[in-house]
Amino acid sequence: MPAIPSLTDATLTLKSGYAILRFERDDVRNALTGTGILDDLCATLEWANAENSISCLIITGAGKAFSSGGNVKEMQERTGMFGGSPSEIAQNYRRGIQRMSKLMHSSEVVTIAAVNGAAVGAGFDLCSMSDLRIGCEHTRFGETFINLGIIPGDGGAWFLQRLVGYQRAAEMSFSGRIIDAQEAKEIGLLLDLVSSETLLEKAESYAALYASKPPQALRATKRLMKLAQRQELEDFLDVCADVQSQCHHTQDHQRALDAFLNKTTPEFKGD
Known part of the structure; x- marks a missing residue:
C-alpha cells in the first residue's frame, strides 16, 4: 500500500473503498494558493491513483467556503505564484495550479465535489474537474476571473464548456457572475442538491455505491x-x-x- 500522504492544510479520512479530503483553511476561505491546500490535493490524487483499494475520492471544505481559488491578496502584492516576470508567472502556473488540472483529469478514481459553500475562480474550476458535484443551500459558483482582469489559468474554460455547453460557459465566463445552487442544478452543474446537514452523507452514499463495484x-x-x-x-x-x-x-x-x-x-x- 502506498504511504498515506502527510498533509498540511487538509485532512484525509479513509473509509471502506473511498476517502474524504477536507480543506481546513476556513480562515482564508480554503484558498488554493498561499496555503498548502494545492499540494495536499495533488499529493492525495497521486496517492489515490496508486492505491488500488480506493475507488472514489470526495473533496469538500471545512467552514463557509468550498474554495475561493487563488489568493487575491497575493495577486495584488505580486507575491507567491503571482510574483516575477511574465515568463516566471507562466512557469508558476504550469508547475503549480495546472498540476491540479492534469491530476484531476487523469485521476482513475471517481472524484466527487461535496460543495459546502462558495466555489469561485479556481475553486469553481476544481468542482468542474470533478466527475460529480453535490450541492446544498450554501453552494455558490462563479467563473470570476474576468472580474480581476485575468483568465482561467488552470484551464477552466476547457472543463466548463464540456459540462454545460459553450453558450452557458461563455455567459458565465464573460460576466463573472455568481450563480446559486438552484441555477447550478438547473443547468446541470450539480448532480444533486440536498440540505447542508446531509451534504456529506449524500456524497458518501454515492462513493460507497461506486466502491462496492469491481x-x-x-x-x-x-x-x-x-x-x-x-x-x-x-x-x-x-x-x-x-x-x-x-x-x-x-x-x-x-x-x-x-x-x-x-x-x-x-x-x-x-x-
Whole structure:
C-alpha cells in the first residue's frame, strides 16, 4: 500500500473503498494558493491513483467556503505564484495550479465535489474537474476571473464548456457572475442538491455505491469515459474490445456472474 500522504492544510479520512479530503483553511476561505491546500490535493490524487483499494475520492471544505481559488491578496502584492516576470508567472502556473488540472483529469478514481459553500475562480474550476458535484443551500459558483482582469489559468474554460455547453460557459465566463445552487442544478452543474446537514452523507452514499463495484472495471470505465471525449468511434471501439477482453478474464467478473446467477451479494477483491 502506498504511504498515506502527510498533509498540511487538509485532512484525509479513509473509509471502506473511498476517502474524504477536507480543506481546513476556513480562515482564508480554503484558498488554493498561499496555503498548502494545492499540494495536499495533488499529493492525495497521486496517492489515490496508486492505491488500488480506493475507488472514489470526495473533496469538500471545512467552514463557509468550498474554495475561493487563488489568493487575491497575493495577486495584488505580486507575491507567491503571482510574483516575477511574465515568463516566471507562466512557469508558476504550469508547475503549480495546472498540476491540479492534469491530476484531476487523469485521476482513475471517481472524484466527487461535496460543495459546502462558495466555489469561485479556481475553486469553481476544481468542482468542474470533478466527475460529480453535490450541492446544498450554501453552494455558490462563479467563473470570476474576468472580474480581476485575468483568465482561467488552470484551464477552466476547457472543463466548463464540456459540462454545460459553450453558450452557458461563455455567459458565465464573460460576466463573472455568481450563480446559486438552484441555477447550478438547473443547468446541470450539480448532480444533486440536498440540505447542508446531509451534504456529506449524500456524497458518501454515492462513493460507497461506486466502491462496492469491481475496482478494476470501475477504473477502466472512467478511463474509457475520458478517452471517448477525444477519440473517434472506430478507434474507441478497438480500445473497448481490448479492455473488455481483459475484464472477462478477471476473478471479479466471475464473482459478479456467480452472484447474479445465485442471487447473492458479491464481494469484489480487485483481481
